[in-house]
Amino acid sequence: MSQIVRGVVARAKGAPVTIEQITIPAPGPGEAVVQVQACGVCHTDLHYREGGISDDYPFLLGHEAAGVVEAVGEGVTAIAPGDFVVLNWRAVCGNCRACLRGRPWYCFNTFNAEQKMTLDDGTELSPALGIGAFAEKTLVAAGQCTKVDPAVKAEVAGLLGCGVMAGLGAAVNTGNVGRGDSVAVIGCGGVGTAAVVGANLAGAARIIAIDLDERKLAVAKNLGATHTVHAAGLDQDGVVEAVQDLTGGFGADVVIDAVGRPETWKQAFYARDLAGTVVLVGVPTPDMRLEMPLLDFFGRGGSLKSSWYGDCLPSRDFPMLIDLHLQGRLPLDAFVSETIELDQVEEAFDKMHRGDVLRSVVVF
Template sequence: MVRGIIARAKGAPVESVEVVVPAPGPHDVVVRVDACGVCHTDLAYRDGDIDDSFPFLLGHEAAGVVAEIGEAVEHVAVGDFVVLNWRAVCGECRACRRGEPKYCFDTHNASKPMTLADGTVLEPALGIGAFCEATLVHEGQCTKVDPEADPAVAGLLGCGMMAGIGAAIHTGAVARGESVAVIGCGGVGTAAIAGARLAGATRIIAVDIDDTKLDTARRFGATDTVNSRELADGRTGEEDPVVARIRELTGGFGADVVIDAVGRPETYRQAFYARDLAGRVVLVGVPAPEARLDLPLADVFARGGSLKSSWYGDCLPEHDFPMLVDLSRQGRLPLADFVTERIGLDGVEDAFAAMRDGGVLRSVVVNR
């Protein structure tokens, strides 16, 4: 048995418990978890915003070393350093067969459940469950990267950082010389800013209600910042002041790409109207299930361009994780700067509180 962090009931504080990790099935892998980022999705699981399949074994932004493999595993070997992903492509579904595995509709997870000592089945967050000393996953959920990489840094690609970077470089297809606006500068939005800079955007506008987050956004590549709360307080006229400011910063036209990293109807409307004609809107912030959007269909037609949703940054882990780890180690992507603090397993509940306060980009649980 190993120690892990679970959410037993909606909104209840997390608990440190003993977890039974079974012997791997034919295509399963036991990974010794070296580090795991504390993502907002874990908080959503704890608060019952994902579903009610409690108890959850939390944690999914993880890196570690393969400790044991099933008899049919060919993808990795014992001793490999891997980043875990929640999109283990099947290779057989209609998306995979048409050459778009990033949209795989039948991704793999471990064949056996992890449990509590009394046999209670645990639901692993995003099929991973890595706030734990070791976890059981499908071999396809393991992506080998440079073993010299810091696990606390590399593991962040397992979810939020990849979502943001990919929203810019993949979904938004930001090109050199383009302008980009990012609405919402939490971890995912800040990663989108870093991705836009990596792609060569020359004007990157960060929008948030928090000056501290905007200052951080500048460190990651924002050329301009917009405090939307201050603009709203001083609003005059009918035009949304955020839209007006983004247009002002882009020669009156709007940004080539606008990324909504919040996922609220009001921020999506801002993104929609703050883009240039034929520009791209990318939704990467996850909306609440009850959220509804009302846009004039005539405006959707007249403005052209594209309206896209970004799932996991439209990434292919086997390609993107090693590439981004290498760019980080070369100093071309400031991935390490996303690590605000390193904590133990017992610090997860405090990390959730810090996340709510907006004082961290990422807290990272470090087991070794």
């Protein structure tokens, strides 16, 4: 039987979001209905509202979520009603060429629920990243639900659904940061700060946080950065020189670009040591272009990587990271700047844009 719940909808490019009545279908084969307990306000949701992802309006926003499985459809065996889960937006297929080669974190055929959630007039909604969790309940593919220890608070657990996993995984999984490495992180919002935490967790000896905002640098320092660079007023060369000065003149072993602009990527490229690694985890827009001397790519060697969702495997990484948090070894709660009501999402977008918060989290 279908259900009616409240949800946050973006109806048009740039327009303020609205609270709407959402129809949630009963789960079909391979699907699940999840009662959402908490959902973080991620910059990707703002990208959806602004038309930066697609123009498939209206969008049901929200994707960084945790909750309890309410019902499952035919053929679902991995989860059951009552399970506490973190939602993910890369449910692996198990059958594509990446999965069959033992690299499911690169799955080329991730999937979402087949049925559509709708407005009360029958208009089909596009759920953000296939989830749509700024709603009291949501319909997802069962593979988008990862069971974790229910002892964790929902507002903390849900952060693994996107930003924290993306940043932490960029350091640990994509960048392969190891003990004794030097790491520089450009951009210390939620994703970049999570990369700092990941580098610290991996045992990096030197972690350099770079940002234009002193408040963000203070948070990064508190969460594991050994050095900070206030980049306001510095050009590309100035940022590169600052990193080199802090690494014996060589540059960092791993540089993570958590901004995703041509100028920050160039800073990352030139701020790494010879044969070092650049990881791009910040999301560029389609219009951005990069022009550089090809000889520089050849002459410096090393690895240039893009990080998809922190190259995570939710079934492997989410339970492990929740366990580390419950053991006191991973400070996920430090990312929660405030908890808010569903009708405060638009205000939370403004706070995020101003850099006032790491994460606002809607709690139901």
